[in-house]
Amino acid sequence: MDHQIDDVAGEATFDATIAAGDKVEPRDWMPEGYRKTLIRQVAQHAHSEVIGMQPEGNWITRAPTLQRKAILIAKVQDEAGHGLYLYSAAETLGISRDELVEMLHTGKQKYSSIFNYPTLSWSDMGTIGWLVDGAAIVNQIALQRASYGPYSRAMVRICKEESFHARQGYSIMLTLSSGTDTQRKMMQDSIDRWWWPSLMMFGPPDDESVHTAQSMAWGIKQYTNDELRQDFINQTVPQAHYLGATLPDPDLRLNEETGNWEIGQIDWDEFWAVVKGNGPLNRERIAHKLRAWEDNAWVREAATAYAAKQAARRVEVTA
Numbered sequence: 001m002d003h004q005i006d007d008v009a010g011e012a013t014f015d016a017t018i019a020a021g022d023k024v025e026p027r028d029w030m031p032e033g034y035r036k037t038l039i040r041q042v043a044q045h046a047h048s049e050v051i052g053m054q055p056e057g058n059w060i061t062r063a064p065t066l067q068r069k070a071i072l073i074a075k076v077q078d079e080a081g082h083g084l085y086l087y088s089a090a091e092t093l094g095i096s097r098d099e100l101v102e103m104l105h106t107g108k109q110k111y112s113s114i115f116n117y118p119t120l121s122w123s124d125m126g127t128i129g130w131l132v133d134g135a136a137i138v139n140q141i142a143l144q145r146a147s148y149g150p151y152s153r154a155m156v157r158i159c160k161e162e163s164f165h166a167r168q169g170y171s172i173m174l175t176l177s178s179g180t181d182t183q184r185k186m187m188q189d190s191i192d193r194w195w196w197p198s199l200m201m202f203g204p205p206d207d208e209s210v211h212t213a214q215s216m217a218w219g220i221k222q223y224t225n226d227e228l229r230q231d232f233i234n235q236t237v238p239q240a241h242y243l244g245a246t247l248p249d250p251d252l253r254l255n256e257e258t259g260n261w262e263i264g265q266i267d268w269d270e271f272w273a274v275v276k277g278n279g280p281l282n283r284e285r286i287a288h289k290l291r292a293w294e295d296n297a298w299v300r301e302a303a304t305a306y307a308a309k310q311a312a313r314r315v316e317v318t319a
């Protein structure tokens with residue numbers, strides 16, 4: 001009975017917090033669906049950052065200059081850091097890191113479709129920074145205003161670092177675009193492969209998005225998938241033109257009335273195939289992640305043993 005009274009009072013406070021645009025904090029009452037939706041989205045986001053290290057990690061040993069190599073290492077390390085902020089944010093919702101990692105390893109939770117595509121040339125490092133981080137920023141700027149405090153605050157830090165990522169990517173593209181014919185061809189080939197998968201990062205079209213309406217009502221999402229996708233397209237098309245590159249879409253045209261760049265049909269069959277585990281590299285990505293998890297078990301064991309030793313010392317000192 002008392003629980004029911006608590007729930008009614010809690011729900012009223014929760015509704016008022018959302019209506020006022022204030023933040024919901026970990027100790028606050030929240031509907032079970034809100035908690036579950038956040039665990040799903042924040043975990044998927046964390047897993048994406050961690051798996052997202054693989055495509056770029058693949059090129060660290062082959063960066064063309066020492067400077068590019070140092071920048072790429074820093075970027076990949078940032079992605080690990082983003083994963084950690086986000087796992088911490090998810091843990092405030094009452095789930096453990098071990099459970100989250102287990103759900104990634106067993107395929108019960110997803111990560112972004114984009115990281116199942118291969119990185120075939122150095123130019124892919126430029127394209128990923130420019131398009132993939134660019135798309136991530138458009139999405140994450142909006143998420144800075146998400147109603148859940150720990151998620152929203154993690155986004156503020158992450159967005160700052162993502163802007164450096166996008167700039168380093170575009171800087172690679174600028175170098176290639178003013179290089180030799182071979183370099184320009186490599187750049188164009190890379191754009192041709194990454195353009196459509198980048199647009200798919202924003203999720204299914206609005207009429208197929210199962211979570212958007214509820215997530216917007218709860219203030220987790222501020223915009224729909226199609227709205228964010230359109231913002232990204234409008235921002236990116238002029239940048240492609242500046243590079244002297246083309247985008248692989250014969251239907252791409254500027255609608256003078258709306259100011260929007262309108263695109264042709266996205267291949268949603270390809271998107272769902274990748275999401276369901278049948279993209280070009282889904283199996284390899286998880287196999288690599290599992291290998292790293294097992295090979296590095298000793299680091300976790302050593303850290304746990306060290307923490308136990310420190311805790312025992314603290315007890316001795318206070319006793």
Ligand code: FAQ
Nearest residue numbers: 045048049052111112113136200201202203209210211212
């Ligand atoms: N991939 O109803 P909706 C980065 C699933 S950024 C895989 O529209 P929602 C930075 C969705 O989970 C990339 N699955 O879902 C970086 C749902 O399935 P479920 C990560 C997808 O949540 C750069 C179903 O489809 N960013 O890593 C995808 O309202 C470079 C129905 O979809 C984030 O995660 C997809 N693309 O909207 C790192 C941002 N799209 O769970 C390294 C946070 C949808 O019911 C290198 N997330 N699905 O079985 C979000 O903003 C949202 O979750 C959306 C999807 C917009 C992705």
